[in-house]
Amino acid sequence: MKFETIEYKQEGHVGVLTIQRPQALNALNAQVLEELSTFANAISNNKEIRALVITGSGEKAFVAGADIKAMADMTPKEAEDFSTTAQTAFNSIESLPFAVIAAVNGFALGGGCELALACDIIIASEKSKFGLPEVTLGLLPSFGGTQRLSRAVGLFKAREMVFSGEFYCAYDCMNMGLVNKVTTPDQLLPEAKKLAQTIASRAPIAIAKAKQSINTGFELHINDGLKREAELFGELFSTQDQKEGIAAFIEKRQPSFIGS
Numbered sequence: 001m002k003f004e005t006i007e008y009k010q011e012g013h014v015g016v017l018t019i020q021r022p023q024a025l026n027a028l029n030a031q032v033l034e035e036l037s038t039f040a041n042a043i044s045n046n047k048e049i050r051a052l053v054i055t056g057s058g059e060k061a062f063v064a065g066a067d068i069k070a071m072a073d074m075t076p077k078e079a080e081d082f083s084t085t086a087q088t089a090f091n092s093i094e095s096l097p098f099a100v101i102a103a104v105n106g107f108a109l110g111g112g113c114e115l116a117l118a119c120d121i122i123i124a125s126e127k128s129k130f131g132l133p134e135v136t137l138g139l140l141p142s143f144g145g146t147q148r149l150s151r152a153v154g155l156f157k158a159r160e161m162v163f164s165g166e167f168y169c170a171y172d173c174m175n176m177g178l179v180n181k182v183t184t185p186d187q188l189l190p191e192a193k194k195l196a197q198t199i200a201s202r203a204p205i206a207i208a209k210a211k212q213s214i215n216t217g218f219e220l221h222i223n224d225g226l227k228r229e230a231e232l233f234g235e236l237f238s239t240q241d242q243k244e245g246i247a248a249f250i251e252k253r254q255p256s257f258i259g260s
């Protein structure tokens with residue numbers, strides 16, 4: 001796969017995807033969004049990838065939002081289509097059957113914050129800043145922000161962030177449950193990769209089904225979520241990795257998972 005605005009590298013079972021538009025603080029234009037979609041769809045069945053880290057190029061920004069200049073002359077229909085293109089790309093990332101970790105190295109604003117929200121885990125540099133400043137531009141967060149933020153931090157904090165358009169530091173975001181861990185800038189990628197490697201050492205199908213159970217269960221009545229959880233649990237008993245995991249425990253050795 002050849003891309004111009006994103007760069008992908010793989011170390012063992014861990015992939016690292018970097019948004020590469022440093023001259024615009026990695027702002028998301030149509031090309032970045034299309035490349036993200038193509039990339040996510042292309043890797044969704046790749047059994048060699050067991051965890052993915054997403055970060056931004058340069059020292060300043062994860063992603064400073066949707067490309068404001070590209071939005072300047074959009075018609076209402078073009079704006080709606082742009083929003084749908086972004087939602088489709090982020091849905092594809094959210095649906096990947098392995099863990100996706102956002103390593104937020106700087107500004108995660110607007111669409112950048114919404115990209116992090118589509119990931120499973122957010123690790124942030126202490127230099128990072130999160131925010132949904134769309135209302136300062138006469139817009140609303142429409143790359144999933146009004147939907148995913150309230151699910152992540154609750155309605156009241158989400159309304160405050162969206163209505164104020166203010167920036168929040170990494171520690172404030174950790175306190176509100178948006179960020180899992182805050183690191184020094186130097187330690188950000190090593191910490192994100194370390195967690196990715198830990199996750200990649202676990203049984204891949206168990207991770208995929210646990211992710212499915214958490215994400216789909218969140219939208220269901222608890223009784224339906226519990227039913228789905230039990231079904232997914234049962235499905236794992238037809239995998240070789242379930243047999244390997246339990247055999248390794250009984251034989252007092254490390255398991256070796258193959259992803260089937």
Ligand code: CO8
Nearest residue numbers: 024025027064065066067068079082109110111133142143
């Ligand atoms: N879009 C396009 N270019 C950008 C963006 C952006 N979001 N952010 C920064 N840039 C560009 C700047 O224009 C500048 O380019 P140039 O050197 O050519 O002038 C370059 O990146 C560097 O930026 P600054 O000089 O501004 O750097 P500072 O350190 O002074 O400031 C900030 C950094 C605070 C991040 C500042 O750049 C900023 O406020 N950026 C915009 C942040 C923002 O408002 N993001 C939200 C965008 S809206 C959005 O994401 C909505 C999605 C849903 C709606 C879509 C419906 C169609």
